Amino acid sequence: MTDAHAHHPPKLEIRIIPVTPLQQNTSMIWSTETMEGVFVDPGGEVDRLMAVAKDHGVKIVAVWLTHGHLDHAGAATAVSERTGCPIIGPHKDDQWLLDEIEAQGAKYGIRDGKNVKPDRYLREGDVLELAGNKFHVVHTPGHTPGHVVIYSKEGHLAFVGDVLFRGSIGRTDFPRGNHQQLIDSIVQKLWPLGSEMRFVPGHGPLSTFGQERQDNPYVADHVV
Ligand SMILES: [Zn+2]
Numbered sequence: 001m002t003d004a005h006a007h008h009p010p011k012l013e014i015r016i017i018p019v020t021p022l023q024q025n026t027s028m029i030w031s032t033e034t035m036e037g038v039f040v041d042p043g044g045e046v047d048r049l050m051a052v053a054k055d056h057g058v059k060i061v062a063v064w065l066t067h068g069h070l071d072h073a074g075a076a077t078a079v080s081e082r083t084g085c086p087i088i089g090p091h092k093d094d095q096w097l098l099d100e101i102e103a104q105g106a107k108y109g110i111r112d113g114k115n116v117k118p119d120r121y122l123r124e125g126d127v128l129e130l131a132g133n134k135f136h137v138v139h140t141p142g143h144t145p146g147h148v149v150i151y152s153k154e155g156h157l158a159f160v161g162d163v164l165f166r167g168s169i170g171r172t173d174f175p176r177g178n179h180q181q182l183i184d185s186i187v188q189k190l191w192p193l194g195s196e197m198r199f200v201p202g203h204g205p206l207s208t209f210g211q212e213r214q215d216n217p218y219v220a221d222h223v224v
């Protein structure tokens, strides 16, 4: 006898919430089975984020960070304080940025940012879980040294932070940025995940790796 439910796709929902004056994409992903969810890159506006979680009946069980910039990590500590959840990521090579969030905040008009001490750093090959759904981690330095990308194979969805955008790539003119390293991260770590992989960038609209390989002026196949 076949169990019709044995191979059902992951029952995950996603909601993208632009926050901060930099319009950073905070994602809330949650399981519709357990109603447990995570915030990926909660950059600011903690009251709004918690209201969105409450509206959807989602219990936040973790914060996942792609990198240490304040527009991505600024509200991580506040979310953790309110929910008791752990902060996971980024790679430890971004701790120096997480230590600077409060000092940097004034420059960008993000005054509610707090410094972050993650409960767990992420490394290449790590696997995260949300209600039985697996998410994999690749280390993608270049924009920042400790940047990671978190993706779901089954869901064909990647959270790429500021590595890659629709038609563009991350800035590398910040301290410890490295342009060639960023290109290498994209071509060697992201492209092998498959052209059909959709991605949520840190800013702006969603796209797929295949689309960027076709026409992204920085990393299209005919350019690199
Ligand atoms: Zn950034």
Ligand SMILES: [Zn+2]
Pocket (backbone or CB within 6 Å): 024, 069, 071, 072, 162, 202, 203
């Ligand atoms: Zn950003």
